[in-house]
Amino acid sequence: MAGSTAVLAAILIIDIVAFGLAIGAEQSRPSARLETDAQKDWTYCAYRPDGATAMGGAALALLLVGQAVAAVASRCFCCGAALRPGGARACALVLFISSWLTFVIAEACLLAGLVQTAYHTGYRTVYFENPPDCETVRKGTFGAGAAFAFITCLLTSGYYYNFSKSRVNFHRREATIGMTPL
Template sequence: MAGSTAVLAAILLIDLVAFGLAIGAEQSRPSASLETDARKEWTYCVYRPDAATGMAGAALALLLVGQAVAAVASRCFCCGAALRPGGARGCALMLFLSSWLTFLIAEACLLAGLVQSAYHTGYRTVIFENPPDCETVRRGTFGAGAAFALITGVLTGFYYYNFSKARVAYQRPEAAIGMSRYS
């Protein structure tokens, strides 16, 4: 197999753990309920403790680590050694761009859910007015982040494989100027 199996396994494992944490965050989204005070004058939101914030933060960080491992191992595609012309190089370029696009989408979904999960409104209203809005994370926010994290892991794995395949045994031709007497 082209490239380092350990690097490929690390990329896939890190992204798979990030996927699992994002799924866990989706399953443990915070919920809120309306409560009234003892004198029945105010209504307010009470949020139950959640683990979604911590899991989403860990998934966000692991996804970033997975991309960093791939970037360092391949020397960020454009700063590395010469690649053999052909299908593997073209495929590696397309996978490189696709993996970064899905990475950015996954990070945006996880970050949006993380911020919404960490922010708990403390609005209070008088009991006879409209009740406060107890905002929580929308269903599917962390799920979308998890789906894009899984897609990112697969694309990054294929990118690293194709990059390594294009890099193997390619020697850049030496620049030579013919300096013989009969030229």
């Protein structure tokens, strides 16, 4: 196998754990219900405790760490040594661009879910008026982040593999003059 197996395994494990945490955050989204005070003068939103914020934050951080491991190991594709021309280099370039695109989308989805989860309204209204809007995270916000985290995992692993494959046994030809009898 081309490249460092330990680096490839680290990328896979970190990104799969981030995927699992994002799925967990989707499953434990907070819910809210309207409650009234003891005198029945005010209505307010009561949120149940959730683990979505912690799991979403951990998924966000781990996805960033996985992408950083791949970037450091490959010297960010553009700052390293020359690569052998061919299909592996072209595939590595396409996967590099695709993995960063899906990484940005996954991070945006997870961050949007975190912001929505962390923002709990404290609005109160008089009991007879319209009830307050108890905002919660939309269903699928963390799920979209999890899906893009999984796609990022696949693309980043493929990128690192093809990058390593295009670096194997690449030696530049030296300028020589052939000294054959004929």
